[in-house]
Amino acid sequence: MINVAFTDNIQRHVECPPCAVNGSNVREVLEAVFESNGKARGYVLDDAGAVRKHMNVFVNGTQIKDRANLTDPVPDGASVYIMQALSGG
Amino acid sequence: MSDRMFVATRKGLFRIDRSGSGWKIEQAAFLGDSVTMVLPDLRDGSVYAAVGHGHFGAKMHRSTDGGATFEEIATPTYPERPDDVEPIRHPYKDMEIPWSLELIWALESGGADETGVIWCGTLPGGLFRSTDHGASWQLNEALWNEPTRKEWFGGGYDYPGIHSICVDPRDTNHVTVGISCGGSWQSHDGGDTWVCRSDGMYADYMPPEMREVGHIQDPHRTVQCPSEPDHLWTQHHNGVFKSVDGGKSWIDVPAIKPSTFGFAVAVHPVDPNIAWFVPAVKDEHRIPVDGKVVVARTKDGGKTFDVLTDGLPQEDAYDLVFRHALDVDETGSRLAFGSTTGSLWCSSNQGDSWETISANLPPIHAVRFVDG
Structure with a gap:
């Protein structure tokens, strides 16, 4: 299982409690999260399915490289953090 | 006259009401968040933000209780770009025009006979329409697939954007759309087909060969007279233009003063010869001429203009007024406009004199009266 946690700041707009899902890359993990929390998708990803410009996704503390197609691998037992970027000062 | 307005700002949406004691902020929503547009829908009392x-x-x-509470509704969403459609790159910048919503820049009600229909203009240049009060949205593919879109470009923003949507009250299938920088476009079949209608506009920011190309014009804001829909006014990057043939062609209005540049325009709801503008120093300066906030008003179709100053700051004022931040109510007597510096002014005599409602609001994106 993959443990997924969200920035506190997103909770003001859409409830995103920590959860555990299955998946072997970032796309699969996020899709599993959005399957039960569809509203969160548009807050994290843009219309084309890429990570929003001012959002970050970390796997075990490392920022993902493929923000467009979300192909970074996620090993079993990993922690995925969905954070807002420190944009705007 | 209307005693209620909504003011959309960089840090929230404010409902401002007038009572015996004057104008007062009665409600605030989305405090801290940027509200890019607001639409009080007079047909059913809804408020869209x-x-x-x-x-x-x-x-x-959307609010169904006059703005007291809001519920998130569907977001206009661009479809996935088909594999056989090449992405469009910005004609002058090294960037791709995304198939993804960047900004909601325009919201307008459909016709009186089509409650629930809402038009939405966006960056990067997509026009959306809802037929169910915003529960779902459809991209207007005819305009999105228009071949000249590859030559549209952003002005202040990187991407092109639709800021003006005028639905003809005589025929709701007749829609005029203003695009920065993509010109003025019209549909007579509800959006199935579109024709660029920028004839008469000119673009001094382009090489001479392209000066009069329609689909690279930069209308900053276009409004249509509700009672005389053949009359439209546009504040363009290079000046003021008016149309007397339903937006098929445009006539230069060089008499505007103290400058030809600006963003906002409002037209009287009954008399199409009366229109208001908030001029500024053009291009990279974008401040009031001589540090004086003024409203320019014509009452004779643009032959002459009055420069209205009574009640407005006339010294060391650097307020800019964005394109949606000037509105006139349904009587044509009451106006309000707000600035990037957070000042909000109102007039109840067609602009002859102004009162300050607030000088401490966040930067103001849009001002809209609630009529009726």
Whole structure:
């Protein structure tokens, strides 16, 4: 299982409690999260399915490289953090 | 006259009401969040608010209790780009025009006979329409697939954007759309087909060969007279233009003063010869001429203009007024406009004199009266 946690700041707009899902890359993990929390998708990803410009996704503390197609691998037992970027000062 | 207005700002949406003691902020919503557009829908009393979250993207909300509470509704969403459609790159910048919502820039009600129909203009240039009060949205593919879109470009923003949508009250299938920088476009079949109608406009920011190309014009804001819909006014990057043939062609109005540049325009709801503008120093300066906030008003179709100053700051004022931040109510007597510096002014005599409602609001994106 993959443990997924969200920035506190997103909770003001859409409830995103920590959860555990299955998946072997970032796309699969996020899709599993959005399957039960569809509203969160548009807050994290843009219309084309890429990570929003001012959002970050970390796997075990490392920022993902493929923000467009979300192909970074996620090993079993990993922690995925969905954070807002420190944009705007 | 209307005693209620909504003011959409960089840090929230404010409902401002007038009572015996004057104008007062009665409600605030989305405090801290950027509200890029607001639409009081007079047909059913709904209020639509577009919120632009810096991190989480643009979202749409609707109120059915006069703005007291809002519920998030569907966001206009661009479809996935088909594999056989080449991405469009910005004609002058090294960037791709995304198939993804960047900003909700225009919201307008459909016709009186089509309650629930809402038009939505966006960056990067997509026009959306809802037929169910915003529960779902459809991209207007005819305009999105228009071949000249590859030559549209952004003005102040990187991407082109639709800021003006005029639905002809005589025929709701007749829609005029203003695009920065993509010109003025019209449909007579509800959006199935579109024709660029920028004849008469000119673009001094382009090489001479392209000066009069329609689809690279930069209308900053276009409004249509509700009672005389053949009359439209446009504040363009290079001046003021008016149309007397339903937007098929445009006539230069060089008499505007103290400058030809500006963003906002409002037209009288009954008399199409009366229109208001808030001029500024053009191009990279974008401040009031001589540090004086003024409103320019014509009462004779643009032959002459009055420069209205009574009640407005005339010294060391650097307020800019965005394109949606000037409105006139349904009587044509009451106006309000707000600035990037957070000042909000109102007039109840067609602009002859102004009162300050607030000088401490966040930067103001849009001002809209609630009529009726």
